[in-house]
Amino acid sequence: MMITSSSSSSNSAVAAAPSPLIPTIILLLLCLPGLFYLAPHILPPPPTPPISFPEELEDLSLFRRAAAVESNANNPSRPKSHLGSTNSKPKIAFLFLTNSDLHFAPLWEQFFNGNKSNRHLYSLYVHADPTVKTKIKSPGGIFSEDRFITAKKTHRGTATLVSAARRLLATALLDDPSNAFFTLISQYCVPLHSFNFFYDTLFEVKSHQIAELRHLKYKSFIEIISKDPNILDRYNARGKGVMVPEVPFNKFRMGSQFFTLTRRHALLVVSDRRLWKKFKLNCLRPQSCYPEEHYFPTLLSMEDPEGCTGYTLTRVNWTDSVNGHPHTYYPPEVSPELVYKLRQSNFTNSYMFARKFSPDCLQPLMNMATEVIFRD
Numbered sequence: 001m002m003i004t005s006s007s008s009s010s011n012s013a014v015a016a017a018p019s020p021l022i023p024t025i026i027l028l029l030l031c032l033p034g035l036f037y038l039a040p041h042i043l044p045p046p047p048t049p050p051i052s053f054p055e056e057l058e059d060l061s062l063f064r065r066a067a068a069v070e071s072n073a074n075n076p077s078r079p080k081s082h083l084g085s086t087n088s089k090p091k092i093a094f095l096f097l098t099n100s101d102l103h104f105a106p107l108w109e110q111f112f113n114g115n116k117s118n119r120h121l122y123s124l125y126v127h128a129d130p131t132v133k134t135k136i137k138s139p140g141g142i143f144s145e146d147r148f149i150t151a152k153k154t155h156r157g158t159a160t161l162v163s164a165a166r167r168l169l170a171t172a173l174l175d176d177p178s179n180a181f182f183t184l185i186s187q188y189c190v191p192l193h194s195f196n197f198f199y200d201t202l203f204e205v206k207s208h209q210i211a212e213l214r215h216l217k218y219k220s221f222i223e224i225i226s227k228d229p230n231i232l233d234r235y236n237a238r239g240k241g242v243m244v245p246e247v248p249f250n251k252f253r254m255g256s257q258f259f260t261l262t263r264r265h266a267l268l269v270v271s272d273r274r275l276w277k278k279f280k281l282n283c284l285r286p287q288s289c290y291p292e293e294h295y296f297p298t299l300l301s302m303e304d305p306e307g308c309t310g311y312t313l314t315r316v317n318w319t320d321s322v323n324g325h326p327h328t329y330y331p332p333e334v335s336p337e338l339v340y341k342l343r344q345s346n347f348t349n350s351y352m353f354a355r356k357f358s359p360d361c362l363q364p365l366m367n368m369a370t371e372v373i374f375r376d
Helices: 002-016 021-042 053-073 105-113 116-120 159-175 195-203 210-215 231-235 263-271 295-303 336-343 359-367 369-373
Strands: 091-098 122-128 179-186 220-223 260-262 308-310 314-316 353-355
Touching: 053 159, 053 263, 091 159, 091 195, 105 116, 105 359, 105 369, 116 195, 122 159, 159 179, 159 263, 159 295, 179 263, 220 295, 260 263, 263 295, 336 369, 359 369
Parallel strands: 091 122, 091 179, 220 308, 314 353
Antiparallel strands: 179 260, 220 260
């Protein structure tokens, strides 16, 4: 009986002993508030958030409308209007993407309206970042308020710039079925030739009759680079293996953000969902992430490489770039010789536009607009 009693007392003592984990758990619970407070101050800030879900839905609705209108327009069973201007000239849609005032509006005004007969040959659309501190104002004239589309925030080196360009393309597709080419322009771009020279170059006017212009299969002017020392870093900017299977490394391309696309390629861009779901993802290495320079060349290279020239019509000087920004031209550098130099290209066509020019270059450019820039 005594043995039984001793054994029972021993078991009770063992059962009553506290677990060594309890103090540790209590300590962790006490430390949690401090960890929540210190984490934002110790850890690096999170990457730029992706485009919000509501914004994505709004864009998707716009893109679907643009694709539907184009589909209906190409439907062979659709009744043809006898009032349609089938022999009228096609247009060029100019897509201005900006996060500041359009400093060179007077120069562009002269570019477009140098000849009154040009007015039915172009369309204008402006995507102006609505979140900048100083509200971007319409300069009037050809850049009237109704040329400003519904815009959203943009930030360099993020997918927001791709979204902005896609909004411009979709709006231009919806707005006018005569828009046959779509040229993306920044607020720091300036023309190097007259509008007539640019129009005749795109549509090869000297080689065809006006009635033929709408039915020719043109190529898009977009830079497509497959070999570059930085291409692997840029491909892996979102993490290794993230882009597959939609975008294998051997299909990934780089190129200038600024392009001139045909209507069929503009439609292809706004209709894409497959590649977009990869390119809109956050980047782990922002210094290697430039979706606006990767998405368009990769998509068009994968879908229709033969329909692209492989080069852009916008000249950029990267010889002394700083933090990913190209050389900026200032008034002392602006001269007729600079314009002639910037026009020179190693490709079939000369450059039509150039960037990046500081806003105070407006006056020296205006001074030689008639005699140099718009004299072809």
